[in-house]
Amino acid sequence: MSDSSYYSTRYTSDPRRRAVWRHVTVYLQRWISPTADVLELGAGYCDFSNTVAAGTRTAIDVEAGFVAFADAGVVTAIGSCTDLSSFADASFDVVFASNLFEHLDRGALLTTLGEIRRVLRAGGRLIVVGPNFRLRPHEYFDDYTHVTVFTDRSLPDMLEANGFTREHVDARFLPLTLKSRLSFGHRLVPLYLRLPWRPLAGQMLVIGVRR
Template structure:
């Protein structure tokens, strides 16, 4: 494993079609603008193997319209629909799209109770009540060229 310290919107020093999975959580909204988000998704598409997955979690602007902007470093408003649209435009097929998945915060600086987290994940009805973050799982199309 190696650590790469660079802008995610720059070309990644990763071979084309070399990754199985890319996971991002509470990250894309911190990028400076939509161009940086788009370029990051393009790099993910280039580096994923055909059939590789990208898993994205993040605060949903639809359910946090005021709170979303309480953080100085939130720059890009993102919903499950806007991110799914971008992913499809960049050669991904959406496998799962949940507008409300996780609560906005899972802890107040403490480790969340794992029993309660496991229980929460088994009850999708509760997601619709407490969820404020989206979850998108998408697969890189095999016919898409990097």
């Protein structure tokens, strides 16, 4: 997806989002070794890449302007998730994608998954965060760039059908957008993530291991 106007409407820069992501990334570190080579797809404002503890951090996005948001130490590449040819086979231990897959049609999804498998090392992880249609069906298409529906059942199934073993599924991970209440009280995020049942949740977390 390349739509510069999207960044001035649905996906505006907000420093509070970085504060939220610091906590979210700490939670995700249990699946990410501090020595891992990590690639973020559709990095946007680089909130994940800038906060993850990793051996190497690489971020890619189709919008050239995203480079300005990457911290020192984050390697950047301008390009599509459907073409990761700038990276060699088996280059990464973790590939991360947040709020990306729902913007892709079926053909682009299958191509992207093939590219992810290629650049991941054997046993490497694909970590996906995205909206769960089952939880927020009436709000899912409030984002005009969403084209594909996923639930906490269909997304793991798609990964398994394309060379990944299901490792972890959290149907109620985060609120639908980080414009929600968590953005205004980021210190509550660790408490929120410890709750066994999370109110306001609209996003899921799905993790697959490359076979």
